[in-house]
Amino acid sequence: MSTFSSRCVLAIFTMAAFTAFQIFFLRNRATSIVVPGIVEQNNLQKKLPSALIIGVRKGGTRALLDGIALHPLVRIVRHETHFFDINYGKGIDWYAEQMPSVGENEVVIEKTPAYFTNLKTPARVFQMNPGMKIVLIVRHPTYRAISDYTQVFYNKLELNKALPNLEKEAFTFWNGTQVLDDTYKPIRNSLYDIHISNWLKFFPLENFLILNGDVFRGNPYSELQKLESFLGLEHQIDHSQLVFDKRKKFFCFKKTTRIRCLGESKGRKHRPVSQQVFQNISQLLAPHNERFFSLINRTFLWD
Ligand code: A3P
Numbered sequence: 001m002s003t004f005s006s007r008c009v010l011a012i013f014t015m016a017a018f019t020a021f022q023i024f025f026l027r028n029r030a031t032s033i034v035v036p037g038i039v040e041q042n043n044l045q046k047k048l049p050s051a052l053i054i055g056v057r058k059g060g061t062r063a064l065l066d067g068i069a070l071h072p073l074v075r076i077v078r079h080e081t082h083f084f085d086i087n088y089g090k091g092i093d094w095y096a097e098q099m100p101s102v103g104e105n106e107v108v109i110e111k112t113p114a115y116f117t118n119l120k121t122p123a124r125v126f127q128m129n130p131g132m133k134i135v136l137i138v139r140h141p142t143y144r145a146i147s148d149y150t151q152v153f154y155n156k157l158e159l160n161k162a163l164p165n166l167e168k169e170a171f172t173f174w175n176g177t178q179v180l181d182d183t184y185k186p187i188r189n190s191l192y193d194i195h196i197s198n199w200l201k202f203f204p205l206e207n208f209l210i211l212n213g214d215v216f217r218g219n220p221y222s223e224l225q226k227l228e229s230f231l232g233l234e235h236q237i238d239h240s241q242l243v244f245d246k247r248k249k250f251f252c253f254k255k256t257t258r259i260r261c262l263g264e265s266k267g268r269k270h271r272p273v274s275q276q277v278f279q280n281i282s283q284l285l286a287p288h289n290e291r292f293f294s295l296i297n298r299t300f301l302w303d
Contacts, residue, residue: 035092050133056192058189077100077110084112138212145170
């Protein structure tokens with residue numbers, strides 16, 4: 001090859017490499033939620049979520065995800081990826097693969113309730129996207145703990161394991177005084193103040209939408225409207241899409257003609273707990289609730 005033609009080949013190669021670099025760089029800079037390198041057909045592309053439903057477990061997270069999926073511009077990740085708590089080592093490409101392929105204006109939401117209580121998650125989310133919109137749906141923490149305990153009870157029953165008793169698990173003694181056993185997860189998950197303060201080390205309150213799970217259960221429409229606004233979307237979910245199921249005593253969700261209700265493990269009868277145990281747990285949770293209220297500048301009626 002002559003010197004002239006080898007220079008031409010080199011120049012063409014350099015230009016191509018530079019253009020490829022520019023495309024990669026600009027795509028990353030334009031929006032941090034588009035996944036570089038993963039572009040699919042028909043103008044659909046993989047997008048990392050711009051909002052996460054982080055919990056709280058048993059707060060109504062699944063119903064909230066199914067509810068917001070009624071919006072035409074919202075695409076959800078149906079399964080819990082557990083990326084930021086368990087699967088982080090699999091890398092961002094693995095996380096991107098879990099995402100739906102979406103159009104440019106569509107918003108992706110993922111929910112994994114374990115994120116709220118996992119110590120490492122806030123820093124990891126912040127590192128990926130400091131502008132992440134964080135949705136937390138909370139519920140009366142004593143009922144939440146009983147719901148959590150009920151779920152653990154039935155999971156153990158299915159696996160033929162020893163069955164827990166809330167009265168024994170919920171409390172321990174410290175200097176001769178009865179206190180909550182914060183190593184028991186159904187109790188620990190209800191210490192909202194501890195978990196939110198871990199998140200507030202990384203994100204300001206403006207990044208959060210905190211929804212009331214007790215309101216949402218009976219009136220999903222009002223809380224879904226708040227979520228639509230928080231996501232920067234027009235209100236497009238209609239009352240007619242929220243269909244009350246008399247047998248289940250819960251709302252179900254109608255996207256097209258199909259009505260989707262949650263499975264039997266959601267809204268099942270709680271394990272019986274004595275009034276005394278209920279009161280003891282509530283009393284010991286009260287200071288945690290107060291601290292939670294002051295951290296989020298808002299109160300809930302959780303007497
Ligand atoms: P219970 O089983 O204690 O009634 P999560 O999806 O976060 O695990 O939350 C489960 C809770 O969602 C259920 O708790 C139930 O009360 C609540 N929930 C709210 N709306 C619901 C709906 N439309 N269908 C079923 N459960 C719903």
